[in-house]
Amino acid sequence: MASCKLGHVYIVPTVLTKPPKSKYAICVCPLNGFFVWINSQKRPHGKDQMPLSAGCHPLVTKDCFLDLSRVVQHPGFELDEAKEFDRISGDFASAIVNMIADGLFLMPSVHSDVIFENLAAL
Numbered sequence: 001m002a003s004c005k006l007g008h009v010y011i012v013p014t015v016l017t018k019p020p021k022s023k024y025a026i027c028v029c030p031l032n033g034f035f036v037w038i039n040s041q042k043r044p045h046g047k048d049q050m051p052l053s054a055g056c057h058p059l060v061t062k063d064c065f066l067d068l069s070r071v072v073q074h075p076g077f078e079l080d081e082a083k084e085f086d087r088i089s090g091d092f093a094s095a096i097v098n099m100i101a102d103g104l105f106l107m108p109s110v111h112s113d114v115i116f117e118n119l120a121a122l
Contacts (some may be wrong), residue, residue, distance in 0.1 A: 002023060003030060003035075003079075004027035004030050004033065004079065004082075004084075005027060005030060005048065005084070005093070005095060006027055006029070006030050006087075006118055006119075006121075006122070007022060007026065007027065007028075007057055007087040007088050007118075007119065007122050008085065008086065008087045008088075009025070009026055009038075009057055009082055009084075009085045009086065009087075009088065010025050010026075010027065010035070010079075010082045010083060010085065011025075011059070011082065011083045011111050012025050012074050012078050012079065012081070012082040013078060013082070013104060014074060014078050015075075015078070015081060016072060016074070016078075016121065017036070018077055022055045022067065022114070022116070023037050023076075024037065024038035024043055024059055024060075025037050025038070025072065025074070025082075026066070027115070028037065028071065028115045028118055028119065029071075029115065031116050032073070032079075032114070033073045033079075034071040034072070034073060034090040034114065034115070035072045035073070035074060036066060036068060036070075036071060036072070037051065037063050037066075037067045037072060038059075038064055038065070038066055038067075038114070039066075039067050040062070040064050040066060041064075041065065042065050043065075043067055045069065045082070045106070046093075046103075047069050047101050047104075047105040047106045048067070048068040048099075048105055048106050048107055049065045049066070049067060049068070050065060050068055050095070050096065050099050050115040051063065051065055052064050052065060055090075056088075056092055057085075057088055057089070057090065057092065058083055058085065058086060058100070061066055066080070066096065068096070068099060068100070068104055068108065068112075068115075069104070069105070069106040069107055069109055070111075071102055071111045071115070073108070077090070085121065088120070090122060093119040093120075093122040094119075095108060096115070096119050097116055097119050097120050098113050100115060100116045101116070
């Protein structure tokens with residue numbers, strides 16, 4: 001799988017974590033290969049962490065956080081191994097768009113603007 005679909009959730013085995021492991025990631029820009037990660041805990045800096053409730057997507061079985069402090073671009077070999085799952089709901093996409101509209105602290109606006117435009121179209 002060299003490409004991704006907007007708003008779909010993927011499980012991506014990645015070397016971008018220490019130690020390497022599989023991450024839940026939402027494709028937020030197929031053109032640029034931008035993803036945001038779903039984490040079980042807030043990032044240590046605590047900024048731009050959107051709380052997610054269990055059940056907001058079929059893969060999210062416990063309360064966790066969407067990391068909107070940065071985008072991730074997975075290497076092609078990781079995307080080749082990724083597993084694709086259902087797209088996030090319209091309500092989920094709207095919640096992300098609303099959080100971006102309220103202002104993010106760490107994510108560069110060049111990235112948040114792209115995510116905003118893409119997810120607002122869902």
